[in-house]
Amino acid sequence: MKESLIAMMKVDQEIDEIKNNVGEYEQKYREIKTTYDLKTKELTDLKNQHEAMISEYALMKEKFDLEETRLTKSRARINEIKTNFEFQAMKREIESTERSNAELKVQIEQMSTEKDQFLEQLKAVQEEVDSVQKNLEATKKMMDEKNGEIESVVKQKETERKKYESKIDxxxxxxxxxxxxxxxxxxxxxxxxxxxxxxxxxxxxxxxxxxxxxxxxxxxxxxxxxxxxxxx
Ligand SMILES: [Zn+2]
Structure with missing residues (x-):
């Protein structure tokens, strides 16, 4: 009986070792998965921010175009104005709109640069996510292969183990x-x-x-x- 017990524990320890080996892959997979989840969340946040920037940019441009159209109309009408009072009032309005549109134009250009820079940042994070994803898939494949391999080995060892077990009190x-x-x-x-x-x-x-x-x-x-x- 003693010999069977010694032999059985040897098999048990071999099974432990094989299972620990798979555990390492699982641990590695979990670690990469955590990084992947974090990076994916970061990417989603950046994408949302970029979408918001694009909307804001479009709104600013729309406002600018509207004001420009209004200016063109005002400039055409000013010459038809009869009284000096009305002429002065319209002149002030045109000048004021010209000033605010010039400011808006600068803002639009700034926004355009920011938007492009932001897109570069987003692309860099996208590349990181792609690379982590590849790593994750490769590790998963390795883990699954290892799991498949050891499943048959463990089965074999468990059969062997039963042979010893039957002889033990x-x-x-x-x-x-x-x-x-x-x-x-x-x-x-x-x-x-x-x-x-x-x-x-x-x-x-x-x-x-x-x-x-x-x-x-x-x-x-x-x-x-x-x-x-x-x-x-
Ligand atoms: Zn002791």
Missing amino acids: ADILSTYKLIRSRKFADALVAIEDGTCQGCHMNIPPQMAVKSLQSEVFQCPHCQRLLYTKVDD
Whole structure:
């Protein structure tokens, strides 16, 4: 039975290692996914801001064009005006509109530059998102491949494991499982030089003597299963 227990734990530890290997890929995938989500959100925000800029730009241009049309009409009408009072009033209005339109024109040009610069920034973030997405897809592919590969290996190992398990006393088996699930991956260790190789504490001599009679017993300190190595 002792040999079966030792062999079973070896298989269990091999399965642990294979699963940890996949865990690394999953961890890497999650990390890239977090970056991807953040960058995608940043890109969406930038796109919304850019849309708002385009709308504002269009509104400003529309206003400018309207005022220009009005100016053209006023300039044509001013010569038909009879009284000096009305002429002066219209002249002031035309000059005022000319001033405000000149200001508006500067604002429109500024807005146009800002809009173009913003688009460059947006393109840069878009490129980052594309690159992170590629990385994410490649990692996902690797993770899926690894998962597929190990699934068959683990199945094979679990079949092997069952062969050993059937030879182990039920009480010891449940203790082993409990220790492995709650505390230590190395639920079974040897006694060497009178110490438990799990916690490195001394095993009382009477207990060590008793251990020669029973194949497997528990460490009084760490509760791991212990066995005595017999030299060939
Ligand atoms: Zn111990």
